[in-house]
Amino acid sequence: MPAYRSILIAIDLTEEAGLVADRAKVLAGAEHADLHLIHVIEPLSFAYGGDIPMDFSGIQEEIHQQAREQLSRFANEYGIDEEHQHIVLGRPEVEIHALAETLDVDLIVVGSHGRYGLALLMGSTANGVLHGASCDVLAVRVGEVKK
Secondary structure (H helix, E strand, O other), X not given: OOOOOEEEEEOOOXXXXXXXXXXXXXXXXXXXXXXXXXXXXXXXXXXXXXXXXXXXXXXXXXXXXXXXXXXXXXXXXXXXOHHHEEEEEOXXXXXXXXXXXXXXXXXXXXXXXXXXXXXXXXXXHHHHHHOOOOOEEEEEEOOOOOX
């Protein structure tokens, strides 16, 4: 089996992101792979619907700036330089797939809460990434298992 050359770590910037990055870093070290980080910000219009007559641009820009700062601090802890840090706006699974294709990564590492039942049927980012990726996907179990 060929070694992984490039690994994309998809993180949500919660406390659990470190577990995901730790697993990817171990793989990258063993394989001497490049590490990239992606954090996807979902537009507020997705959460609140497109019909709300409000201008979210100022709030969205503030969210983006805070995410940029958090991602930079996080990346520094893992020795990942600025050009390998990616913040994008959109649906997480769509944007993760797009960046993975653009960067030609061999592996996507994403956290998974291991949901069951209705939560699983409704989907998760990890599930969305898994079903549609053109490369290997490692789902790192994080958080409590909900049954």
